[in-house]
Amino acid sequence: MVYTGQVTVGGAPDVHELKDLIISKVAVGPMSNNAYVLRCRATGEQLLIDAANEPETLLEVIGPDGIGAVVTTHQHGDHWQALRAVVDATGARTYAGRDDAPGIPVPTTDPVDDGDTISFGEVRLTARHLVGHTPGSIALIYDDPHGHPHVFTGDCLFPGGVGNTHDDPAAFASLLGDVTAKLFDVLPDESWVYPGHGNDTTLGDERPHLAQWRERGW
Template sequence: MTYNGDVTPGGAPAVRELDRLTVTKVSVGPMDNNAYLLRCHGTGEQLLIDAANEAPRLLELVADGGLATVVTTHRHMDHWVALEEVVAKTGARALVHADDADGLPIPAEPLRDGNTVRVGDCELEVIHLVGHTPGSIALLYRDPSGVPHLFTGDSLFPGGVGNTEQDPQRFGSLIDDVEHKLFDRLPDETWFYPGHGKDSTLGAERPALPQWRARGW
């Protein structure tokens, strides 16, 4: 089945096979959060982006392949409810941006803009996007055999940037970071995977950037 990123709470995962990496997307309740399990083909090593909720379901996805790392995209509770249990049962490293580390229920290793997180033979670049929270990040995988893949947490969705609670300073920071660190750097075919809901591409969203900035949220 062709991957389209359309998942629902309690529904089947969506699986995307890249040349070196398998991306499995699942939605967990009660807030329809997306969690992403990445598995390196060369080594079998696995990394989870956002242990959002439903720890037993996430552990079932991990199965007997083990889990090396859990990256939390930002400190909001709906993105880490299952973190403590998943880490306790797998021994995985927990990673989060340094500016959001105090919002997690367990200690986590700090990340900063430009850091690299490995999953087996594959590398993810940490991109710091300030505004939704102080330490929100996106993770970029540059597929050597295809298009870039970008995991954006709650900083970028189809239709706009993440919630900044009508704070003009936070909104200005986030829209600037999203425009300059993502849209200005990456091509239209870049596929992005948000923290909730459906995926999109930068090319599909790029024409709306001026409208997003003008509306201010």
């Protein structure tokens, strides 16, 4: 099966198979959030990005091997509704951006700063702090040694623009600035983007529109 990144609430996960990593993307309701289960091929260890909702759905995708960690990309409630249930069922550690951790009701065992590494099995993810959608939003970058980077952006970058900054010009300037400096300026066009809602994209598909986003202000 060819991975498309197109998933629907109630539908099956879509699975992106890389040489060292398997990424399972699933959509959960009611806000059609994306959640991602990452599995290290070498060790079988797993990590979940955003326990958004529907814990039974997420635990089914996780399977009997469990997970060692859950990373919450930011503090908005639609991204952690299932966090308590998933942590209780799996004993997973919890990661979140240091500045957003106080806004997440499940305690964060490992606060994350810009540039920190989150590891599971032989897989390494680099966290980048992107300020604007929330004070402590993080993106996670997997720099595939056999190919291009893969970037999990939460609600900071989507096809067609950056995340909602609620008509705050300073927040928009901050978010667009961080996304530009920490993603577009340092990663290649082939970098695959996995957002917190909706379809995937690539940095190359979005790069030509940066000036337009800056001009329109959202």
